[in-house]
Amino acid sequence: MSENAGSFITKSKAKATDLDHRRKINWNIGKYDAVVMLGKQQFDNVHLARERAKNIKWRALETLDQQLEDFESALTKRGGKVIWAENAEEALEEILAICKEKNCRSIVKSKSMVTEEIKLNDFLEKHHIESVETDLGEYIQQLDNEPPYHIVTPAMHKSKEDVAKLFHDKLNTDIDLTPEELTLVAREKMRDKYVQAEIGITGANFIIADIGGIAVTENEGNARLSSSFPKTHIVITGIEKVIPSMTDLGLFWPLLATYGTGQRITVYNSIISGPRQDGESDGPEEMYVILLDNGRTNILANEKTRESLYCIRCGACLNACPVYKNIGGHSYSATYSGPIGSVITPHLKEMGDWKHLSYASSLCGNCTEVCAVKINLHELLLENRYESVQSNHTSWIEKIAWRGWKHASLSRKLMNVGNSKMKNWMINKLFKGWTAHRGDLHFAEKTFNQQWKEKKPG
Numbered sequence: 001m002s003e004n005a006g007s008f009i010t011k012s013k014a015k016a017t018d019l020d021h022r023r024k025i026n027w028n029i030g031k032y033d034a035v036v037m038l039g040k041q042q043f044d045n046v047h048l049a050r051e052r053a054k055n056i057k058w059r060a061l062e063t064l065d066q067q068l069e070d071f072e073s074a075l076t077k078r079g080g081k082v083i084w085a086e087n088a089e090e091a092l093e094e095i096l097a098i099c100k101e102k103n104c105r106s107i108v109k110s111k112s113m114v115t116e117e118i119k120l121n122d123f124l125e126k127h128h129i130e131s132v133e134t135d136l137g138e139y140i141q142q143l144d145n146e147p148p149y150h151i152v153t154p155a156m157h158k159s160k161e162d163v164a165k166l167f168h169d170k171l172n173t174d175i176d177l178t179p180e181e182l183t184l185v186a187r188e189k190m191r192d193k194y195v196q197a198e199i200g201i202t203g204a205n206f207i208i209a210d211i212g213g214i215a216v217t218e219n220e221g222n223a224r225l226s227s228s229f230p231k232t233h234i235v236i237t238g239i240e241k242v243i244p245s246m247t248d249l250g251l252f253w254p255l256l257a258t259y260g261t262g263q264r265i266t267v268y269n270s271i272i273s274g275p276r277q278d279g280e281s282d283g284p285e286e287m288y289v290i291l292l293d294n295g296r297t298n299i300l301a302n303e304k305t306r307e308s309l310y311c312i313r314c315g316a317c318l319n320a321c322p323v324y325k326n327i328g329g330h331s332y333s334a335t336y337s338g339p340i341g342s343v344i345t346p347h348l349k350e351m352g353d354w355k356h357l358s359y360a361s362s363l364c365g366n367c368t369e370v371c372a373v374k375i376n377l378h379e380l381l382l383e384n385r386y387e388s389v390q391s392n393h394t395s396w397i398e399k400i401a402w403r404g405w406k407h408a409s410l411s412r413k414l415m416n417v418g419n420s421k422m423k424n425w426m427i428n429k430l431f432k433g434w435t436a437h438r439g440d441l442h443f444a445e446k447t448f449n450q451q452w453k454e455k456k457p458g
Contacts, residue, residue, distance in 0.1 A: 035262025074212025
């Protein structure tokens with residue numbers, strides 16, 4: 001068992017028995033489930049909308065090289081600069097180079113899972129550059145020195161009382177502040193940061209190939225401030241976020257809003273296609289877009305798992321997953337948690353170290369059922385399991401055990417040997433690996449042959 005797998009089991013056990021944690025998650029996901037049903041009513045045929053979105057992402061990924069080149073060409077014409085980063089290290093070095101060029105000591109940053117993926121805040125701190133999360137949920141997590149708990153709602157596991165206590169401990173506020181008052185405290189802290197920061201960093205919900213722009217959707221307006229107040233705007237995004245045309249947003253923005261938060265459309269939707277132009281009064285003087293690979297081409301090269309790159313990061317699969325709802329986001333110890341994280345993490349990192357995530361599933365199919373772009377997530381989890389075995393990421397004990405099981409289960413004579421009590425003891429007591437984290441197996445008191453002869457005498 002890998003160190004990551006051991007950590008996962010330990011954390012999962014702790015969270016699965018934490019009733020207070022379960023109460024908070026069920027409360028928050030219950031509210032989500034109620035509003036998503038309302039959000040879906042804006043579609044005449046929500047299944048057709050999801051199918052069309054999937055087809056658009058299929059076309060974008062099948063022609064990814066051309067789409068990204070078109071994006072670069074269009075953005076460059078408007079004064080933007082594109083940087084291609086093969087891995088996290090290259091992306092971080094490019095960001096540091098820009099920071100040094102601008103004599104940057106302070107950065108404002110909007111919510112971005114890609115920056116979590118490359119551990120940007122930790123990197124900037126080591127180089128004595130302040131990086132402030134401006135999304136309220138991310139700001140809460142930063143204050144508590146925790147990574148995001150969820151792709152969309154990073155502080156989902158915290159109650160309003162938890163947040164009030166955190167603000168009291170870290171910011172010396174009153175311990176009984178209401179959510180509205182806590183929000184005003186955070187706003188007051190952040191407003192000065194926007195003015196002081198030399199650089200603003202955002203992610204991108206979508207890369208728009210035909211106009212050379214990025215689309216950012218949010219509910220707080222902090223991404224707009226982060227991208228427009230500082231003189232330099234840096235966008236960090238995975239290469240899979242590309243869509244062919246700006247007109248595709250008419251489909252993707254409502255889908256992302258509905259499946260992400262249950263809204264018809266999010267409050268702030270921005271398209272940014274370069275730095276401030278001549279005659280314009282707003283916007284940064286310079287704009288950089290870092291296109292990050294960091295293992296994505298590994299997924300792209302795999303015809304079966306390529307489909308996982310269609311993901312628009314709505315988080316619906318996390319909210320539907322019975323495993324996620326019991327063990328929480330931090331148990332995964334990965335940037336991307338839940339079903340989609342279990343599918344892509346072994347390919348973004350190392351299959352041998354992360355294959356356990358693909359086994360952390362009941363294969364109920366809920367994730368596939370709710371996916372905004374109809375990714376067959378539960379089938380991809382099975383595909384990961386198959387690939388891990390084919391790649392020889394299994395112990396010799398496990399191989400022998402499965403060979404023995406296969407040999408016995410294909411032999412009627414061996415299956416008929418002994419009584420049910422003996423078989424139950426063999427499986428549940430002697431071979432403890434299977435039942436360590438599963439319910440006991442129970443053989444029927446009579447074998448199939450015995451039951452058949454009783455039903456069909458002679």
